[in-house]
Structure formats: structure tokens, C-alpha cells
Amino acid sequence: MTRIISEAETMARLPDFYWSLERYHAAIKAGVLTENDKVELLFGKLVPKMPIGVSHGKAVKKINRVFNRRLPEDRYTIGVQDPITLIDDSEPEPDLHVAKGPLEAYTQHPRPADILLVVEVADSTLATDRSVKKLNYAVAGIEEYWIINIYEHQVERYIGPDSAGGTYATREVFKTGDTVTSLHLGAFAVEELLIE
Template identity: 40%
Template sequence: MTVTTFKWTIERYHRAIEAGIFDDQPIELLRGDLIVMPPEREPHAYYNTEAADYLRTLLGERAKIRDAKPITLPNNSEPSPDIAIVKPLGEIYLQHHPYPEDIFFLIEFSNSTLSKDLGEKKAIYAEAGIAEYWVVNLKSLQLQVFRDLKHGEYTTELTLTTGNITPLAFPDVFVQVHRLIGFRQI
């Protein structure tokens, strides 16, 4: 017996959303597969909110900070990263979610989804051409930064617990690592 899985296209996924099929379940589309998003626990929600507010202060009008909103990628994916730092294109986003060329960098806060965020999501973001991807590891309280794309893969990985990080798109901005990962154990 051969098992065949149904692969969703972005267009069909959007039609299902408009029809209200997924109203009771938070999901995202990754490589044509529907992925149920686990509920956020308090630390995840806290750090996500604090980091988004901090980045809004640092970047001002230079970028739009989108919390847990979809982005549309060419590899049949429409994930909802915890924070997407995107071009401030205004009403364009009434027509479509940010595309890879609209995205400066992405951040995921990760505890129960750490293997997915460091595996499948990292690969999807790299293949789509997202220049920079950060994972706040809430288990070990560290920031993992992926950048320097080459042939659809990140070639540089930084692991930080202190100091500052400068996003590639904003070389004059210094993000304090402790403002993203906090000081206490979770």
C-alpha cells in the first residue's frame, strides 16, 4: 500500500482560510504541509512581546515589526514567525503578506519547537532567501543567529549569551542580547 499525502498550495490554503476551515486551530503552512502551532506558554509570550517592543524602539520607522503574522515564501510555505522585521510598505500588506524581498530578518522564540525552528524552519527560510534568521533558545537562554546565505543555506552561525548583535540590514543598530534572552532561567 502506498501512502500519499495531500500537499497544499498557497492559493488553496488561502481559499480554505477564507472559507473559515481553520478558524478554531492556529496553523501554518510549511512546504505544503499544515502544521498545528502549539499554544504559547507565558515565557514565550513574555519574551516575544518584550523583544518586539524593544525592536520597535530601536528601529522606529525604518522597519515594521510584525508579531506572529504570516509571511509568504516561494517554497509553498506560509509560516507565522514570532517576529518578522519587514520593510514598512504600508497598505501593500493589504494585498499580500511580506515576501522574502520584503523581509529584513526573522526571529523565533523557541522552547518546545526548538528542533523544528533549528531544522525545518531554518532550511525553509534559507531556501527562500531570508538573509538573516535568529532563534532565541528559551531552554538554554541563548541567541542563535544564522546569516550569510550561499546556495540556499546559511553559512554562518553565531551563538550569543551576552553583548550586542548588529542586524545585517541595519549596521548602525546594536541589539543587546540580554534584551532578547533575559537573565533568569525558565
């Protein structure tokens, strides 16, 4: 049994296969990766996406409804679990994002210069959203990142990306009764963004 454990540990240390953005897109185009492959590209690695639970799905739908009521479609494009193309061979699929301009203006996935806000809804994904996802968005220079924290009933707002440090200069926490004012999208009552 010891030999098997030792060999398994050796295998776990083998280098991972690096996926460039071009290779990732080619695999999708060729049908090697399909919508049934629940993965996203982060820093050149294919990372499994967590299954969406009832609370998570309900929160995404609620926020999408709020954004669609408030943000005119001729000025904004709202993505729901759609890819955004970042630097460092990353193409995450955040729960929501808001990009400049109408949908018709996009012939490719939005890039950092297009993106006004990225939102992740966090339940079982909270640790990843506060670490790897935050790092990914900060390195790419995403100006504003929100985590809708289901279990702690709060909105975490990150602004002032430090690309070199991979973090944000400011983290603010908003609870029920508070108002979150986005850099580009106006003010939102926390109750509008949280589920009961």
C-alpha cells in the first residue's frame, strides 16, 4: 500500500498541461471541448466549474433581472455565465458581467477594457472567488469586482486593481440596509442583490 501511495504522490507532482488561449479556442471550435465540459480557463489551466445550486441560480437570476431593468441595452451588454477574455491565458465565465456598449458591438468575448463590472455569486465557491478569481480579475485590471456572498448575506466590493500585486486596493463590505454605488452603473440597494 505504501508503494501505491508513493507512486500516486509522484504522479500528482507531474507538470500540468498548459493551455494557451489559442489552443483553448481551437479545442472548442474542433468540438474537443463542448458545453458539457464544465470548465473555464484560468492562467492556462482548465479549472472545473462547480455545479450551480438552487440559491446560487436564484441569486444570479435576481441580479440579472435588476441589471436588465436598470441598464439600457443600447449602452450596456450584460453577460450571464458567459466568457470574458483576460490576459495570462485566462477566459473565466463569471456569474455576471457588464460591458460597455450594445451586444451588437461585440464580435468576440469582452476584454478588460470593455468590462465595467464583474460579479461572482459565492456559496460553496467563496474561497475561490476571494482568491483565484480575485487574483485573475485584479491582474487583468478589471476596475470593479463584486462578490455576492450568499451565506454571510453581504456584498463584497473590490476596486482599485493592482495588476502587479494581483489584488485590489479597496475592499468594502455592504450589508442589508446599505447601498452599493458602482463606479459606472449607479447605486444599488443591497436587498436588490441578495436573496432571502
